[in-house]
Amino acid sequence: MYKIKLAIILSLCLTGCLFAQQLATAVADTTKQEVKRDSLFYSADSVSYLAELEKIKLMSNASVDYQNSNIQADTILVDLKNKQASTKGDSYLKDKDQIAIGKEIFYDMETEWGMVIQGASRFDKGFYYGNEMRKVGKRVFDVDNGYFTTCDAQTPHFYILAHKLRLYQDNMVVGKPVIFYVNRFPIFALPFAAFSIKRGRETGILIPSPGYNSNDGKYVENLAFYYAYKNYADATLGLDYYEKTGWEISLASRYVKRYLLNGNMLARFRKTNMGPQASRNDWLFQLNHHQQLSQQSTLDADLQFISSKNIWEGSEDIDERLNEQITSKIAYRTPLWGSYFNMNANYTEDLSNDTKSITLPSVSYALPSKPIYELFSENNHGSSWWKGFSYSYNLRAVHNGFITDPNADLADVIYQNSQNAQGEYINQHNAGIKHATSLRFSHNLQGWLKLAQTFYYNEAWFDRDKNGNQLVRGADYRSSSSVSFSLYGIKNFNNFSLRAVRHIVTPSLSFNYHPDFTENDKFYSFGGINLSSADRSRRVSFNLGNKWQLKLLAGGKEKKLNDFFTINSSINYDFEKEGRRFSDINHSLKLNVGQLKYNFFQLSVRPYANIKQIPYDFEVNSWRDWDLPIADWNFRANSKLSISGDASYADYFPMAENQFAANKFFALESDSLQTDAETELETIEDIENLKLSSKNWSVNFSHDFRTDKDMFAEGDFYNSVRTSLNAKLTQNWTISYDNYIDLEANQLRSYSITLNRDMHCWKLYFRFTKQEDYWNYQFKFFNIKLPDSLLFQNSDHK
Known part of the structure; x- marks a missing residue:
């Protein structure tokens, strides 16, 4: 229960900032006016005027313009008295932004009523064909014996056939009865169907996704209501029902206000059936928020709370299933005196050990190193030696809690200390403030010898110490002196790809001192609030x-490879x-060969090692006989090989587009509105002139090897490789594959494969993932233009 209270408390911390600023919108002034054209304009190769009937007959290349309407046809008859027009032959009608074509068109210019015989039209995201199309309302159209498709091919790959269709422009399509055709073959039928063709975000009920799998049985997912608030926010309230395993309700929201704030929220509650009379409840709450409070002040929150790991059962995200720790944090940042003031809150829960830690709050301010003379003068005094004095200051204030009691309540998590019967803390909280200052002098003697002297002082205030004393303070300090210089050596090569080698040797000597601070052992150490409790030290390093x-010289160009x-x-x-x-003598070695490229190949190798030697074990028997034993060592190498390139694909049989997509009307000599005309390839030049498309392909191998002296002695090491493949097999087939192999155990730990198939106006998606005993797959077949309305999907997991 405390998790719910804690989530509410951290969320309420944001409330004051979320609405701290007014969201203002401005309405722009406008002087735009529409000019109405009432005159009738017509043209044709031949014009006949029937005076008694007050009609005009236009023949051959006839065209009529009235206000925002235009009619073109072989023959047009205009009734001037009734302000009506009718056409014969191939006909074209444009009413504002709406275009229709057909064999006959009847149009009333006064009421803007119209009818198209054997017609076709384009509405929003699709194309509509029918024996008779009528405009029955301002944005409402009826189609008799018609069909709808989003396919722009001259012969559609799929369409939805209905005896009666009603189109609500920019809204939806309703039909009855409905038959779904693919390649002119009927797939399934419905007595009634309606689907949305709205553009953008629109409030309403989403289309659910029914299905079946062996684990959940029959199910219905995404039975949801979607609410859109202007252009600033939206929310989805959804329900998933599973026949065997239970149900889940969720609330997801997104919001954005440019230059001010953005974020998203997700809340889930799941009831899982565990048996005939048993069930389990799980919940999750996530919030991600960013807000610009002023020009440089920001507020960020990343909250995550769950009842248990069970909420992630069946998740397709491997990282979620393997996650053993969740963290919530809130951070506020604002500029202050040339730096930034930070205030944070942090809550972490270890799901495997059932422990929790909280930092509420954490305050920090860091003043970077600055010259002392700037405190007294703004003038630049040249290269005066005293300009080498600088100072720095850091402040940190923290309240920290560590909770091991599995039955802890909200007070235990927030502030309350608790002990068990043995007097050991099971819920421990500490608070403190630490000041850290430094004074430094640095100088380059003769321009090459670097001298530095630094004095550090730390002081900390604690709410209590280990002896039970309240409101205590302590301090520590130390000093450091160092001297260093660099030697450079260069070797040039004139006849090689290697043009020059530069060797830099940098010896340095330092002395560090601090007195005995063992009495500081009585103070706690937490969240960066600590003091030295070491014995007196005088050390030369x-x-x-x-x-x-x-x-290097490659391809006539010089390339520098530093380090x-x-x-x-x-x-x-x-x-x-x-x-x-x-x-001990410590050595660290690193090799950075950069990226080696040759044609399709790219290789990078980064080995590094650490070696430890004990100087007292060195033996020199003669100038040729040195015994330099190694006390300890470790080695690690990361390497990556990438093979990539481009493959060109050509469409040897390009698909003929319909008249709307090609924007070519009256181009067909056939009596039908659809033909199977295709571009014919007759010569080599025709093939060479085909439009080619290049698609990337890549294969990547990432190898990680590491071991140390003890592991090597036992024949043990860590050795793994990750492989990924991305390729476009054909113009429409794409495959992705990745895996993780433990070479030491000779075992394939996990892998996933993804297939995509573009089918002109549809897309097929399949993904299968396996990790040890867990597996899942997801299958989707959806329309590219209407992915939410025309979607078929299925999934399963174990």
């Missing part, structure tokens, strides 16, 4: 850096330590 840089190979070695000498005062 020596570091030797080696870096090699290359200049091609680096070796860093370090050793310390501790004056306070008894016995062996030298530390």
